[in-house]
Amino acid sequence: MKSANKVVVNTGILYARMLITMGISLYSTRLVLNALGSVDYGVFNLVAGVIAMLSFLNTAMATSTQRFLSFFQGKNDLNMQKRVFTNSLLLHIGIGLLMVLVLEVSGFFLFNGFLNIPADRIAVARLIYHFMSVTVFFTIVAVPFTGSLVAHENMLWVAVVNVVETLLKLAIAYVLYVVAQDKLSVYGLLTAGISIASFLLYAVYCFGKYEDCTLEGLFSVDKKMMKELTSFAGWNLFGSLCSLGRAQGLAILLNVFFGTVVNAAYAIANQVAAQLNFFSLTLLRAINPQIMKSEGAENREKMLRLSMIGSKFGFFLLAFAAVPCIFEMKAILHLWLNNVPEYTASFCSLMLCATLINQLTIGLQSAVQATGKVKVYQAVVGSVLLLALPLAYLLLKLGYPVYTVFIGYCLIEVIACTLRLFFLKNIAGLSIPLYFSNVIYKVVIPLSLLILTCYLSVTYVHFGWRFVFTGVSGVFVFVTSIYLFGLCDDEKEIIHKITNQLIHKLNPKKQFNHV
Numbered sequence: 001m002k003s004a005n006k007v008v009v010n011t012g013i014l015y016a017r018m019l020i021t022m023g024i025s026l027y028s029t030r031l032v033l034n035a036l037g038s039v040d041y042g043v044f045n046l047v048a049g050v051i052a053m054l055s056f057l058n059t060a061m062a063t064s065t066q067r068f069l070s071f072f073q074g075k076n077d078l079n080m081q082k083r084v085f086t087n088s089l090l091l092h093i094g095i096g097l098l099m100v101l102v103l104e105v106s107g108f109f110l111f112n113g114f115l116n117i118p119a120d121r122i123a124v125a126r127l128i129y130h131f132m133s134v135t136v137f138f139t140i141v142a143v144p145f146t147g148s149l150v151a152h153e154n155m156l157w158v159a160v161v162n163v164v165e166t167l168l169k170l171a172i173a174y175v176l177y178v179v180a181q182d183k184l185s186v187y188g189l190l191t192a193g194i195s196i197a198s199f200l201l202y203a204v205y206c207f208g209k210y211e212d213c214t215l216e217g218l219f220s221v222d223k224k225m226m227k228e229l230t231s232f233a234g235w236n237l238f239g240s241l242c243s244l245g246r247a248q249g250l251a252i253l254l255n256v257f258f259g260t261v262v263n264a265a266y267a268i269a270n271q272v273a274a275q276l277n278f279f280s281l282t283l284l285r286a287i288n289p290q291i292m293k294s295e296g297a298e299n300r301e302k303m304l305r306l307s308m309i310g311s312k313f314g315f316f317l318l319a320f321a322a323v324p325c326i327f328e329m330k331a332i333l334h335l336w337l338n339n340v341p342e343y344t345a346s347f348c349s350l351m352l353c354a355t356l357i358n359q360l361t362i363g364l365q366s367a368v369q370a371t372g373k374v375k376v377y378q379a380v381v382g383s384v385l386l387l388a389l390p391l392a393y394l395l396l397k398l399g400y401p402v403y404t405v406f407i408g409y410c411l412i413e414v415i416a417c418t419l420r421l422f423f424l425k426n427i428a429g430l431s432i433p434l435y436f437s438n439v440i441y442k443v444v445i446p447l448s449l450l451i452l453t454c455y456l457s458v459t460y461v462h463f464g465w466r467f468v469f470t471g472v473s474g475v476f477v478f479v480t481s482i483y484l485f486g487l488c489d490d491e492k493e494i495i496h497k498i499t500n501q502l503i504h505k506l507n508p509k510k511q512f513n514h515v
Contacts, residue, residue, distance in 0.1 A: 014158070014286060017162050017282075022275050024170050025169065025275060035173065040184045041267065042261060042262075042267065043125055045266075063147070065085070065088040065233075069084055069147065069152075070292035070293050083225055084212070084229070085144055087221065087229055091233060096136070099137065110129075131188040138196050139198075142195075145205075146202060150285065161202060165194055168193075172190045231375065232374060235375050236374060253405075268333075268347075269344065269350075273352055276352065277355055282317075287363075287366075290306055291310070291363070292370045294370070300428060308435060310363025311363035315356065318359050319356060322356055323450050324474045326353070327454040333348070350409070351406060361416075361420040371428050381420060443486060445486070
């Protein structure tokens with residue numbers, strides 16, 4: 001019950017963060033798109049689109065440090081926690097330098113006639129690419145600090161830094177309207193500056209707050225620990241880069257076939273999916289430390305149960321926002337953006353479908369991380385994700401409509417989810433029938449009722465702000481059906497206990513009414 005309370009508190013903190021940052025981020029995108037124009041916005045997201053994915057890369061890599069810190073926290077071994085942190089910091093400095101080297105070398109190839117960029121924007125595109133390298137380095141070096149914060153279940157400071165980042169992005173959006181220099185180059189420079197500011201906020205706080213965050217013995221390498229961390233972080237990095245490579249590879253393919261305007265539509269679709277995905281990632285970030293600590297305490301049954309809860313509730317939290325948005329995508333985009341690039345609505349809707357599919361096994365991904373057996377898993381699943389690129393190339397080469405690329409994207413996600421089930425069955429003894437009983441079967445009725453409600457709304461209701469009605473009515477039906485059909489008995493019991501605790505805290509006199 002104590003762990004459930006901690007998850008609820010941390011989830012609440014992260015949701016407050018999300019509500020603040022989401023609206024500001026969406027408004028900032030509108031300002032930046034209007035200030036830069038579709039072509040320059042497309043150029044930026046083609047060359048430096050990895051920046052939009054860095055929060056995902058950061059979270060994925062931080063799991064390595066977090067997993068080992070959580071494990072030794074369970075054993076109350078402070079000395080090992082210090083060794084994990086110092087070796088992890090040294091490792092990520094090395095990874096950051098390697099990534100910068102790879103990016104800079106590959107830049108010579110990308111800008112030598114490969115990318116379809118207007119000739120007068122090649123020079124500034126190269127400059128943006130260098131700024132991206134700086135951003136990548138500081139984001140990677142910040143990983144041990146974010147991993148430590150998550151391992152200590154300190155979501156408050158994570159939320160504070162995220163809000164600061166969002167406010168800085170809003171400030172940059174306004175700066176673009178007043179600068180006389182090339183707006184795109186200024187945008188790239190200031191965006192790189194945000195990554196440096198975030199790194200400093202994480203590092204200064206962790207060094208001052210936690211005993212295990214120390215520079216003592218930084219260059220005294222523990223070979224055994226470094227080997228474990230290198231293997232774990234390396235394969236996690238491989239998996240993250242496969243996801244990143246898929247996203248950026250699709251951006252390059254769309255650019256080669258259709259030009260930068262389609263890149264603007266793809267960038268917006270990625271941002272919409274990322275923003276809505278915060279609903280589920282927030283819960284996962286709060287529940288992840290408990291998954292890791294349960295495995296460290298050799299309580300595998302609890303670990304698997306938490307991973308299934310993470311998958312199901314992650315899906316629910318994304319679906320309640322994503323499904324109404326899919327049905328009302330055109331209206332929402334026109335309200336959000338003054339200038340909506342072509343294909344944006346279909347790209348956004350299909351990207352959300354792919355993200356929903358991924359959510360069905362999002363908790364299982366954390367369970368695999370908790371076991372530490374990630375080598376074969378990341379190699380196979382990561383490689384499967386990259387199959388979206390040759391499939392997309394084949395579809396476009398055969399002359400199929402551009403949206404079919406994202407249908408193929410969804411198909412690859414289904415295959416990846418299936419593989420995760422079988423891997424966790426072999427690695428940790430997951431019962432696939434139990435997974436279907438606790439997750440898949442529980443989401444069918446609530447999801448069907450949500451889709452039906454949204455369909456009836458867009459078919460029979462017609463007025464200016466109908467999307468608000470679609471969202472509110474859909475969420476009401478969805479939440480009600482989740483409680484009636486989507487929860488297991490133990491989940492209902494936890495909800496009842498937490499609800500009673502909240503009521504007692506708000507009105508202590510209620511405690512005596514039970515006597």
